[in-house]
Amino acid sequence: xxxxxxxxxxxxxxxxxxGLAEAVHLATILSGWTFQRCTMWLLGAVGIVCVLLAxxxxxxxxxxxxxxxxxxxxxxxxxxxxxxxxxxxxxxxMLLFSQLLFIWMxxxxxxxxxxxxxxxxxxxxxxxxxxxxxxxxxPYAEGIPSRLKILCLPTLYGSLCKIFDISPGTMxxxxxxxxxxxxxxxxxxxxxxxxxxxxxxxxASSSNTANAACGKSNSRTINVSNAxxxxxxxxxxxxxxxxxxxxxxxxxxxxxxxQLLYCGWKGTAIRNGVLLPWLMAxxxxxxxxxxxxxxxAEACMVWTLYGMGVCLLVTVGMAVADGCTREHxxxxxxxxxxxxxxxxxx
Amino acid sequence: MTAILKNIQLAWLGWKNYTDDGKLAxxxxxxxxxxWYYRKKTxxxxxxxxxxxxxxxxxxxVTAGLLMVxxxxxxxxxxxxxxVPVTAVIAYGATFLLAECWNNAAEGRGxxxxxxxxxxxxxxxxxxxxxxxxxxxxxxxxxxxxxxxDRKGQAAEREQAYVILxxxxxxxxxGEICLWAPREIMxxxxxxxxxxxxxxxxxxxxxxxxxxxxxAYDVRTVAMYEWMxxxxxxxxxxxxxxVSVDAVVPVDVINTDVISTKALGSDTVSMxxxxxxxxxxxxxxxxxxxxxxxxxxxxxxxxxxxxxxARLTEGYWILYGRAD
Numbered sequence: 246x247x248x249x250x251x252x253x254x255x256x257x258x259x260x261x262x263x264g265l266a267e268a269v270h271l272a273t274i275l276s277g278w279t280f281q282r283c284t285m286w287l288l289g290a291v292g293i294v295c296v297l298l299a300x301x302x303x304x305x306x307x308x309x310x311x312x313x314x315x316x317x318x319x320x321x322x323x324x325x326x327x328x329x330x331x332x333x334x335x336x337x338x339m340l341l342f343s344q345l346l347f348i349w350m351x352x353x354x355x356x357x358x359x360x361x362x363x364x365x366x367x368x369x370x371x372x373x374x375x376x377x378x379x380x381x382x383x384p385y386a387e388g389i390p391s392r393l394k395i396l397c398l399p400t401l402y403g404s405l406c407k408i409f410d411i412s413p414g415t416m417x418x419x420x421x422x423x424x425x426x427x428x429x430x431x432x433x434x435x436x437x438x439x440x441x442x443x444x445x446x447x448x449a450s451s452s453n454t455a456n457a458a459c460g461k462s463n464s465r466t467i468n469v470s471n472a473x474x475x476x477x478x479x480x481x482x483x484x485x486x487x488x489x490x491x492x493x494x495x496x497x498x499x500x501x502x503x504q505l506l507y508c509g510w511k512g513t514a515i516r517n518g519v520l521l522p523w524l525m526a527x528x529x530x531x532x533x534x535x536x537x538x539x540x541x542a543e544a545c546m547v548w549t550l551y552g553m554g555v556c557l558l559v560t561v562g563m564a565v566a567d568g569c570t571r572e573h574x575x576x577x578x579x580x581x582x583x584x585x586x587x588x589x590x591x
Numbered sequence: 592m593t594a595i596l597k598n599i600q601l602a603w604l605g606w607k608n609y610t611d612d613g614k615l616a617x618x619x620x621x622x623x624x625x626x627w628y629y630r631k632k633t634x635x636x637x638x639x640x641x642x643x644x645x646x647x648x649x650x651x652x653v654t655a656g657l658l659m660v661x662x663x664x665x666x667x668x669x670x671x672x673x674x675v676p677v678t679a680v681i682a683y684g685a686t687f688l689l690a691e692c693w694n695n696a697a698e699g700r701g702x703x704x705x706x707x708x709x710x711x712x713x714x715x716x717x718x719x720x721x722x723x724x725x726x727x728x729x730x731x732x733x734x735x736x737x738x739x740x741d742r743k744g745q746a747a748e749r750e751q752a753y754v755i756l757x758x759x760x761x762x763x764x765x766g767e768i769c770l771w772a773p774r775e776i777m778x779x780x781x782x783x784x785x786x787x788x789x790x791x792x793x794x795x796x797x798x799x800x801x802x803x804x805x806x807a808y809d810v811r812t813v814a815m816y817e818w819m820x821x822x823x824x825x826x827x828x829x830x831x832x833x834v835s836v837d838a839v840v841p842v843d844v845i846n847t848d849v850i851s852t853k854a855l856g857s858d859t860v861s862m863x864x865x866x867x868x869x870x871x872x873x874x875x876x877x878x879x880x881x882x883x884x885x886x887x888x889x890x891x892x893x894x895x896x897x898x899x900x901a902r903l904t905e906g907y908w909i910l911y912g913r914a915d
Binding site: 413436478482495497499502553558570 | 609615635636637638640641644645661662663665669670672673674676677678679681682683685686689690693710711712726729730732733734738739740742743745746749767781782783784785786787788789790791792793794797799800803804805806807
């Protein structure tokens with residue numbers, strides 16, 4: 246499955262925003278701009294990207310209209326018509342809602358070793374970036390490590406606070422973790438799509454149908470439809486399992502559940518909860534170019550000290566694993582398609 | 592060589608620590624065994640191969656030590672587990688198992704990927720027990736939202752601190768305030784209002800925060816912290832025994848910076864009040880908050896030094912006055 250899905254565009258959009266925030270953040274540090282100016286630049290940059298995106302979409306629509314292309318697929322089913330699928334969907338929605346409630350109505354975040362809110366408060370109060378020590382509000386005597394200074398998340402959060410006139414506490418401890426949690430589900434859905442690809446199952450079903458009764462198109466269509474339903478249920482089941490595991494994983498500060506439910510604003514939480522599952526999905530689909538974006542996004546968000554970060558190692562590891570198993574996969578896929586086409590030829 | 596051995600030792604201790612609180616690591620291994628058994632059906636050998644390799648590398652102390660070197664040894668051992676998609680693999684294994692159990696055996700013969708119509712409601716006799724069992728295993732392996740710190744206590748402490756901080760800011764609505772207060776107030780001051788400045792911050796007691804700046808506190812600031820933390824406790828002792836923290840500081844050592852309070856039967860370090868006030872004024876402190884338990888004499892001396900009157904609110908004495 247090489248084609249992009251909505252999850253790819255969604256997370257890509259978030260990475261673009263992080264990239265813009267990083268660019269503006271660096272420009273502010275180097276030029277000594279005020280935070281007000283930094284916010285205006287970020288707003289302008291995001292606005293320009295949105296306009297460009299709208300232009301591209303409009304152009305695409307116009308081209309499609311001009312060529313008279315229509316969607317080949319029939320009417321898209323929005324709501325599931327299978328009882329099991331409904332049950333899975335409701336269970337997932339309930340679990341997700343319980344986690345959102347946990348974040349919104351929780352008794353407080355885990356702030357040990359973290360000073361994001363203080364940093365954002367300092368930016369807003371002093372109207373400059375890293376002019377005072379967030380812990381004391383006093384000017385820095387010796388300064389801060391440069392690798393830490395270039396991380397853009399406090400600037401992004403501060404800008405959002407300024408734009409929407411929200412207190413740093415609300416933004417950092419409630420709104421951002423909510424977005425992170427939803428993004429994490431999107432990323433895990435992307436991974437589910439890669440682990441349970443629709444094309445494979447539909448093709449598998451077609452193959453079985455072909456083996457059974459080649460030429461009976463009605464039966465084939467029904468089986469393809471069944472296969473799609475089965476895949477959807479597996480994806481939903483995967484997301485439910487992820488959701489339960491997030492609840493279960495709140496016992497230790499490096500677990501995905503803990504990161505997402507107690508400190509979703511941290512760069513490490515975004516990396517572990519959003520970037521890494523999406524990166525896995527990309528690597529399974531061999532979209533290596535997009536994987537580079539994850540590596541860069543991590544460098545903008547997480548203090549890797551002077552190391553290269555987790556995303557790079559995961560990408561290399563997955564590439565090596567893919568290289569080692571590619572022949573096996575190709576053999577499987579080739580034999581599968583050969584069998585399918587042979588049966589159909591008969 | 593010593594560094595490598597130390598890393599290996601840390602990796603071993605880290606693994607024990609990683610598996611102490613919860614058992615998701617055990618569940619991960621179980622999921623990997625299960626997926627390995629069904630590896631021909633999963634058709635994602637790269638994902639499985641990568642996870643198995645990295646999991647072994649994270650458990651085996653030598654390779655774990657090397658991974659810790661890769662993450663520049665700044666982060667602790669447990670962070671190398673970010674490389675392992677723990678949640679994804681367990682969920683993948685669970686999905687396979689459930690799909691197997693809810694599938695029509697007669698139709699699918701347990702062959703999950705090649706047969707449509709998994710999760711058939713008709714298979715509830717087999718599906719429901721396995722689902723419940725799996726859920727129980729996951730629940731027993733994890734925390735299910737149980738925090739590893741006193742979350743409620745912290746929330747209550749924060750709420751009380753906010754009330755006091757708001758009152759303090761009402762004293763000087765237009766300007767900045769430099770606050771010196773007990774730890775439970777100072778911890779939340781900067782997150783509540785950026786206008787509040789502090790002589791020392793949360794990084795005084797949360798050491799991990801010191802990594803974020805090259806700045807370090809001088810002896811005077813540390814002494815202020817020590818005095819403030821001891822003041823309430825010492826005075827409480829004083830109330831019971833008739834001995835106050837000020838009483839154990841002889842007048843002739845007022846100019847001495849640090850005095851060991853052996854008289855209190857502890858190794859804690861206390862400061863002469865006037866010396867501390869001098870340090871605070873040098874640091875620009877214009878608002879002092881003291882716990883209700885401090886002696887009346889301490890309050891009076893503090894009032895004299897700061898040229899202000901103390902007022903009691905929410906269990907704390909607030910003294911606000913611009914330093915001369």
